[in-house]
Amino acid sequence: MFDYLANPSRFMRTANRLLLPLVVVSSICAAIGLYLGLFVSPADYQQGDTVRIIYIHVPAAWLALFGYVGLGLCGLFYIVWRHPIADIAARAIAPVGTVFAFLTLVTGALWGKPMWGAWWVWDARLTSMLILFFFYLGFLALSNGFDQAERGSRPAALLALVGMINVPIVKFSVDWWNTLHQPASLIRRGGPAIDSSMLMPLVLMLIAAHTYFAIIVILRMRALLAERRAAALMLRPNSKPFRVLT
Amino acid sequence: MMNETQINARNTHAKKWSPVIGLRIRDLCVLRGMRLVINGLSHQQQPGDIYCLTGPNGAGKSTLLRTIANRLPVARGQISCAVPVVYIGHDDGLSGSISGRQNLTGWAKINGFAYQAAAIDQALDSFATNRFADISIQRLSRGQRRRLALARLKLAPANSLWLLDEPNASLDQATNALLDAAVIAHADSGGMVLAATHFDFAIAASPQIITLPERPE
Amino acid sequence: MTPFFAQIERDLMIAWQNRQDFGVMLIFFVIIIVLFPLAIGSNTAILDPLTVPFIWIAALLSILAGFERLFAQDVRDGWLDQVSLSQLGLGWYALAKAISHWLSTALPLLIMTPLMAVMLNIPSSQFSTLLVALLVGSMGLTLLGVIGAALAEGARRGAALMALLILPLAVPILIFGTLASQSEMGIINPHLMLLCAVFVVLLAIAPLVAASALETGEIESGL
Numbered sequence: 001m002f003d004y005l006a007n008p009s010r011f012m013r014t015a016n017r018l019l020l021p022l023v024v025v026s027s028i029c030a031a032i033g034l035y036l037g038l039f040v041s042p043a044d045y046q047q048g049d050t051v052r053i054i055y056i057h058v059p060a061a062w063l064a065l066f067g068y069v070g071l072g073l074c075g076l077f078y079i080v081w082r083h084p085i086a087d088i089a090a091r092a093i094a095p096v097g098t099v100f101a102f103l104t105l106v107t108g109a110l111w112g113k114p115m116w117g118a119w120w121v122w123d124a125r126l127t128s129m130l131i132l133f134f135f136y137l138g139f140l141a142l143s144n145g146f147d148q149a150e151r152g153s154r155p156a157a158l159l160a161l162v163g164m165i166n167v168p169i170v171k172f173s174v175d176w177w178n179t180l181h182q183p184a185s186l187i188r189r190g191g192p193a194i195d196s197s198m199l200m201p202l203v204l205m206l207i208a209a210h211t212y213f214a215i216i217v218i219l220r221m222r223a224l225l226a227e228r229r230a231a232a233l234m235l236r237p238n239s240k241p242f243r244v245l246t
Numbered sequence: 247m248m249n250e251t252q253i254n255a256r257n258t259h260a261k262k263w264s265p266v267i268g269l270r271i272r273d274l275c276v277l278r279g280m281r282l283v284i285n286g287l288s289h290q291q292q293p294g295d296i297y298c299l300t301g302p303n304g305a306g307k308s309t310l311l312r313t314i315a316n317r318l319p320v321a322r323g324q325i326s327c328a329v330p331v332v333y334i335g336h337d338d339g340l341s342g343s344i345s346g347r348q349n350l351t352g353w354a355k356i357n358g359f360a361y362q363a364a365a366i367d368q369a370l371d372s373f374a375t376n377r378f379a380d381i382s383i384q385r386l387s388r389g390q391r392r393r394l395a396l397a398r399l400k401l402a403p404a405n406s407l408w409l410l411d412e413p414n415a416s417l418d419q420a421t422n423a424l425l426d427a428a429v430i431a432h433a434d435s436g437g438m439v440l441a442a443t444h445f446d447f448a449i450a451a452s453p454q455i456i457t458l459p460e461r462p463e
Numbered sequence: 464m465t466p467f468f469a470q471i472e473r474d475l476m477i478a479w480q481n482r483q484d485f486g487v488m489l490i491f492f493v494i495i496i497v498l499f500p501l502a503i504g505s506n507t508a509i510l511d512p513l514t515v516p517f518i519w520i521a522a523l524l525s526i527l528a529g530f531e532r533l534f535a536q537d538v539r540d541g542w543l544d545q546v547s548l549s550q551l552g553l554g555w556y557a558l559a560k561a562i563s564h565w566l567s568t569a570l571p572l573l574i575m576t577p578l579m580a581v582m583l584n585i586p587s588s589q590f591s592t593l594l595v596a597l598l599v600g601s602m603g604l605t606l607l608g609v610i611g612a613a614l615a616e617g618a619r620r621g622a623a624l625m626a627l628l629i630l631p632l633a634v635p636i637l638i639f640g641t642l643a644s645q646s647e648m649g650i651i652n653p654h655l656m657l658l659c660a661v662f663v664v665l666l667a668i669a670p671l672v673a674a675s676a677l678e679t680g681e682i683e684s685g686l
Binding site for chain 2: 540551
Binding site for chain 3: 173
């Protein structure tokens, strides 16, 4: 299957076929999830309506992590098999992941102000997310830091791989350093510690966010591929122009 | 995108089992950025052969030499070479802070060639560099540095392949003669030379010429 | 092992020729440490608990500041081309670079540290704990610097980019290092063990990553 998808045109054909179903699923889940989350689910007896930030905060945090795993896998594929599509995918994922990491930090701060009385506290999870955000920025800076864009691909892929090894170490070290945050509430042994009236919208929002992520990444990959082909065409004006696949 | 030939091309330098005696290049394509700089080049060279690589600026002479020296990735095709490769590129590969003798000794050591004082002296002698071999490189002229870089050639084994990129660009007449003599002696003892140059090179040995075409752009 | 030691020997010779550079780095280290009390004030009740972190931050910054040019000179001279064709190989080359760089920059800094510790009133019973933790930490930071320098080689704004790449990676070393230096449990404490573990991981990956990054890290010279 990997060999089949390694061809950029075939990859994009497959991805394009997925696009419409993804948009449908994403918008339906987001609509229902937001409605349930903002209007139907009860306010927390301690946290009040503030708790509704969870429907943005948690999906954003998941996607920030998910995006980093994606970057690491792309890096692995790029280094080991030299698939150009892996480079394109990594460049498509990185800014999206960065935005979600930033969103996590902002919603975390908004949530923290009424809960802890401060916009920012140095607790383990916020701090690891901040460092993850810096990783993303480093990846973006490195992949675009060379005069020829393709020169950045290999170092950036290596950085993503190093990050994959290092992120768990950073996470562990920051936990070791300090922990004040409430324990993970969704996935833990003995079932979720969250009422089903809140679980339902949260799960819907998670699905919506993941499909949204996939849509944006596919659209960005399409744009990046088209950009590369356009550049290749400009360099070879006499060659037979090939169709820019969209 | 990865196919069999590409994998082969990447490993050729590691594999010694190939039946090649000298240098063999088959249908080589090299990309630089998105430009196809070398398109389907084939070349074969036996021990004792001297080849001269000519062509207009931008034809891919340096690219070809750097690819054979394993410093640029092969996009398609195959390079097989069964002997040690010595590459003298545009840059001399000498550190400015230490002397020529120290540079040469270090180079011989990392390559596993003879690095005893006698061997180094002999190499330095062959390009008449003894007078300035113990001064730090940054105080030498361009031509003097070039001579020290070329002195490395004498440290390599007799059967090695010399890849020379514009070796005589900043040399004076006398040193040019020394270089020609060294090249001819190397070929006579079974070595190979592939040089990219715009100038007369080892005329006495009447080297074979490869002309790279100008790239259509 | 001759090629490996030859590379170290070569780098140390070059470092010795440019020995005013490590003077500059030592002064940088001292000045950062001096800046902290100037910013915080001379109240020892506030200063004393912060002295070990000062030394760590100063060490981290001055070790990483020296990495910008680690491979740049070798790339420009064409030495890297020679290395990649030689028996040495790029992985061993990167490790040799790390060792010679540690010897020529981090070691003088470690020798300077007791003096700084005296200046900051750190109790002398804590010196050995601090030094051992700094020893392991500086080796880890050096390996990180090798990774960063190899990845950012040839990039625009290399120095700033390197800092952006390396500082997030340096978090575990900073955390375990400062904890290990202040531990009440003697020189060999759990934090030091964790610091050593981080160092071992870096030792395993740094040469591989650097070699892979330098493999095609070419500058566009002629065609």
